Amino acid sequence: MAFMLLTRRLACTFQHNYRLLVPSSRHISQAAAKIDVEFDYDGPLMKTEVPGPRSRELMKQLNMIQNADAVHFFCNYEESRGNYLVDVDGNRMLDLYSQISSVPIGYSHPALLKLVQQPQNASTFINRPALGILPPENFVEKLRESLLSVAPKGMSQLITMSCGSCSNENAFKTIFMWYRNKERGQTGFSKEELETCMINQAPGCPEYSILSFMGAFHGRTLGCLATTHSKAIHKIDIPSFDWPIAPFPRLKYPLEDFVKENQQEEARCLEEVEDLIVKYRKKKKTVAGIIVEPIQSEGGDNHASDDFFRKLRDISRKHGCAFLVDEVQTGGGCTGKFWAHEHWGLADPADVMTFSKKMMTGGYFHKEEFRPNAPYRIFNTWLGDPSKNLLLAEVINIIKREDLLNNAARAGKVLLTGLLDLQARYPQFISRVRGRGTFCSFDTPDESIRNKLVSMARNKGYLLCQQNGGVRPSLCGMPLVCSLVPLTGHSSMGLSLCTCSAPGPVQSLRNTEGKYNMVPPLEGLTCHRGQQTLKSVVKAEGQVLCREECTGRQEIRGSVRQGRGFSGGK
Template sequence: MRSLTWKGVVFMSLNLHFWFLSGWQPTKGVPVPHGVMASMLLARRLACSFQHSFRLLVPGSRHISQAAAKVDVEFDYDGPLMKTEVPGPRSRNAEAVHFFCNYEESRGNYLVDVDGNRMLDLYSQISSVPIGYSHPALLKLIQQPQNATTFVNRPALGILPPENFVDKLQESLLSVAPKGMSQLITMACGSCSNENAFKTIFMWYRSKERGQTGFSQEELETCMINQAPGCPDYSILSFMGAFHGRTMGCLATTHSKAIHKIDIPSFDWPIAPFPRLSYPLEEFEKENQQEEARCLEEVEDLIVKYRKKKKTVAGIIVEPIQSEGGDNHASDDFFRKLRDIARKHGCAFLVDEVQTGGGCTGKFWAHEHWGLDDPADVMTFSKKMMTGGFFHKEEFRPNAPYRIFNTWLGDPSKNLLLAEVINVIKREDLLNNAAHAGKALLTGLLDLQVLLPCPALPQPHPPWLPRACRTTLELFSMVLLVQQFGTGYAVSSLRGFAHAVSSAGNASPSLHPIPTPVPELLVLIFLILRHGLAMLAKLVLNSWPQAILPPQPPKVLGSTCWPWLSYLSIYLSIYLSF
């Protein structure tokens, strides 16, 4: 884990339907079980260790960086408050709804449900809340009389934009435009952003083939009956484990959960393997280089194969971090080489920043960490950006009106809110705040790794266990027993603090905090982590004896099991900590 970067730590994206309560205290007169007492002693050691490490990283002030402006946290609660189990009696629903929320009472990092439970929110509305609930700056903005018409009237922006629309775009989206992409098209959500980005890429590619001539009569006629040459048989290359949306084109590039795709017709588009790295990284450097090289070679092979099939790959789409697909990461070098492959074969390079954009990795756009010599061609965004859309290079600009179009093309009121969100991020120096928080979290987790050694596992390891499972933290990342039966045990044993997560992906807890943690909150992470992690260690070892580890992964693991101690370990541990 030593070679992990803080950008992945602070991103914290994920997956597991699970409500976890922590902060258990012994009842007077009731004997404390040996395992619980051990966890309490571990807690004290961990707290002291983390506080020492934290002081090394954080200046002596209330906020993470002395250079940062004061973070406005007065509107936030001082901690969680649980009144019922979650979901409570007023929230229970057998289908997708987790619980009903009281947004009038939700503030800052805390989400309140209709039963009055106040939870530290690590889900952030599927990673879409940029600076917390009911931020004072945003409340003030909507109360200003001059903004009333923007919120009341929603124009068809493609044909009847408001007078100040361009100025507002300059203040909001264009002020954070990624390097090399000066063009912008706004949308409403992540799926429609990717869907229209695909269309833009197809138009660009066909325009290259056609040259400077206009549409032929044959093209105009055949496109009306969904046939070539008017509808060329192009494709978009995506990666296994990716999630790019649920509309028809996006769904063809989404490969994270079967329930998203079952029964839906799709396209014959190439799917490349995404690297499955071994951890700790410093111990598997050679193997990981070989794994990334294998995946890149497969990308090139697929491009050639589909060209021969007359299904030319017009573009490659990739996420900086596969979030919904299981928190999968690759090195910066992998992405640089992928960009080179796209350029070599004349494919557009599309980066999907719907989940990673908005500052949650310590840079406004996660792909800025890659150090690309040649910027991406297209980049999509949504979620924390309050609106959807995509940036692109000049050469991808459609050559005629109405080619990329819908009724609203976004919402001016969201641009107004986004401009203020960006002001808050800059004024409170939240990007540096997120970077420092990530470093502090990683340091604390490394201390935790030393304090929680993994019990000896039988040799040889079953094939589904990682090659290097040497810490309890890593074992948790693999078995994830809490997904099936750990929840009830944990909830009944641990009381006092709470948080909200959800089943966003398929291999780790869903975790999307806003990028505004202050030192007190970071200390809270590890103070609460101590008991939850120790209790789950006991659960794992008692429920799954080492002597009878099965040759195949138990059903609780699903169909795949990732061999990592790293980001998944980090996400799970941070998840448990709250």
């Protein structure tokens, strides 16, 4: 019974909060609520269990061609909009998983639809060039408008790729070449090096290594897999390299109660990093680089303090190792900064930084000194896709115009507060609530409870990360899985507000007993149809109505806009 109540309240939490997050659902033209109504759904709508009968049939068909055991369900992307993913059985779910954290501003965003429909962009989407040898005329211009406009500090060089794994794999190669050039000096390749590399022998193939952390996930190609340590199923049966693996801090929560213990834990891990660097140098497998995620994502949402990363950066400098930050999952704004490593406050945060997922394309930034000294050393057929740069430029425009980074920071604070409230109510099911921005998660006692919670939430219309209780909302889901968390005290209470006819700030929400008063951040939320300030609402006769004397007393179930208001219809 308690578990079912938790599921209802958790679902209520995500539904209420997600509505506070929807500013990026606005049309690029800023025109009008009507467009937003057409773009957004008003909530989950479940017709069958998930997967439903049509999904199960398609899964059987796919399984005849390939192993389809990982498939959750089949999707109808034509009907998916905003934060809602629709499956082939007509179930509409609030997507807090966002395609493994890779959807930046929701499904079928009007601005992106407009972009792909413009005739001048047709050739970019139809023709995919081999960018390393035959790039289009506007390639540099589009890189400047997209990726280079958000380049991290100190990194002016950019190489595009197609996914996170190939980004990390080629970043490793870049680091190895840089390190060998340091050792070799400015001389060219020797005859011995050129000959021995062809038979996988030193000195042409030096015995360098990349130091990684237990719990990390950096990809599934051979080099990346040697630095991936999240799940055995990823690695079993695959030959690998003898590269060092350091422990990643296992912090205790709440952080304020375990300051000393967590400092000691981080110091222990940093000491082990240094010991491994020395050990592998003695083994003649020199650590050329260190790779780390700002938040270990697929490995379980493991966090460390900003101070830990600053000290890790110092260690890399001390020992002459390249410092590679993997922002494949944390990049793009979900932590409240465009790049999660910005929270560390470093002027020189990294030598190389990889990205993918929400960035629409893969690739990596690096310092000038890491630039390959010859063509074809970092190369593949496509080297990315120029159509993705076109889309990304518009995504970045929307993020800036709609102030989505600040929205993510505000939303995350309230989301975390709501999850902490659920943890206090259900400590037998939820523990170690943690997060940065909307990149939030919690632990469950065991895998069976986690799977049951994820399954029950999905059948109520809420998609969560499978590996933990994590949420990965798109940026168009930012300030509400967020400001309405306190309303979860009554799981039957939906967010339903009456209409007014001119904007005004929403200041508080409460039920008829006066409990669960809404607290900031609700500033700037407005009802775009209202003539009076919408100050508070109460639940009455199954609806939530505005207490002010308004022109519209009917219930409204549309989306909330930061700085814009509620829109939608019954």
